Amino acid sequence: MKKLLITRLLPEANLAAARARFDVTVRDRADGLTTAEAAEALQTYDAILPTLGDQFSEEAFVGDLRCGVLANFGVGYNHIDTKAAARCGVLVSNTPDVVTDATADIGLTLILATCRRAGEGERLVRADRWTGWGPTQMLGTHVTGKTVGIVGMGRIGQAVARRCHYGFEMPVLYYNRSPKSVDFPAEQIDDLHELMGAADIIVVTVPGGGANTHLIDAAALAAMKPTGIFVNIARGDVVDEPALILALQTGVIAGAGLDVFEHEPHVPDDFRALENVVLLPHLGTAALEVREAMGQMAIDNIIAWDEGRPLPQGV
Incomplete structure (x- = not known):
């Protein structure tokens, strides 16, 4: 045996x-x-x-x-x-x-939680600091109809894109190193920074390691809209974490949703200190x-x- x-x-x-x-x-x-x-x-x-x-x-x-x-x-x-x-x-x-559907579901979880400030809202309620409903309370980003940019249009990227297109009427843009055809409305963008600037919400689904290490760096984040939302369900090493922390601290982008981290299970204290980031413990397939x-x-x-x-x- x-x-x-x-x-x-x-x-x-x-x-x-x-x-x-x-x-x-x-x-x-x-x-x-x-x-x-x-x-x-x-x-x-x-x-x-x-x-x-x-x-x-x-x-x-x-x-x-x-x-x-x-x-x-x-x-x-x-x-x-x-x-x-x-x-x-x-x-x-x-x-x-x-793993495709489960990971894509977590991608949508992070999109919704980050855009609608669900993490902040739950912390507010748990801390007994909620003073009641008001017209200007906890205003977030409306998701339906926003443009999503997918970085890496493999199985998981396509599953996220389908959910965004069919479920939330979102125009889909995507960046892929090689030409990629998909069976739903979507436009391939050949330049990563162009994609980052054109989308309201960015979702990263590329494999980790190799040429993708720190693919999302300070320059890529700087190309995003100030109202942009960044979501990573790929691998932690795809993102330059200090650059992302600085972008969140200084308002370069509006928020981030992360299921993965570069040195798991270590999560930088700077992430935990930020209200505009949703942090999950690698729940993609859980x-x-x-x-x-x-x-x-x-x-x-x-x-x-x-x-x-x-x-x-x-x-």
């Missing part, structure tokens, strides 16, 4: 499915594997089911590797050096598709049925590897 390491506690249905097929070790900790721990795991286990925060960098792929597959739990895999894995004959897969589907997809990829078949979601 092959030895499988699962680096974080998964839903019980996933653990039962894994244990029915493999000799399973579950790492019941919230923090990710360090590079040294990842290197040891690659030499100890036949298969690994890792996730965000596990440091499978180039330095981890050293020595006599036993592992043949890294079946990542999550669509993003910028924590895995796929080139180093390929050089060592380690296959890598992820869990696309099943629904039981979604997490179970992700876990089963990862396990199915490991089973495919074990049976000598191509990985269904190989990257």
Whole structure:
């Protein structure tokens, strides 16, 4: 029986499915594997089911590797050096598709919460500081009919755009590094800064790491309207956090909604001190049925590897 390491506690249905097929070790900790721990795991286990925060960098792929597959739990895999894995004959897969709708839903949650100042409003009520309804109280941004700009028109970007177009009658603009056709009304903008300036609400959905690291920098934020709302449901490293903090502090943009952070679970104190930012603890796929589907997809990829078949979601 092959030895499988699962680096974080998964839903019980996933653990039962894994244990029915493999000799399973579950790492019941919230923090990710360090590079040294990842290197040891690659030499100890036949298969690994890792996730965000596990440091499978180039330095981890050293020595006599036993592992043949890294079946990542999550669509993003910028924590895995796929080139180093390929050089060592380690296959890598992820869990696309099943995360699309749940992540897009969180995108809309952040759009609405940030535009309508829902976080501020709840804090006001909880602190017993609400003095009653008034015509000028807590005025926010009306969402219906506003122009949304999508940065990265992949599966999740398209799902967000469809919700905005069909649900809120929002004109859709998008920036994508390559030409992209979609099956609903939308206009591709070739320049990122042009998109940032043309939209009322920006939603970032690009993969993390590589060329996308700090894609949203001070210059990109400065291109936005002063009334602009910025939402990130991609990866934290896509955004230059000090630049975003300064933009929020100085009124360069009106507000931000964030589900991800560059150095999770660390969230800069400056974000917490701001009223015009909504902060979520990476809830993008946090629904039981979604997490179970992700876990089963990862396990199915490991089973495919074990049976000598191509990985269904190989990257």
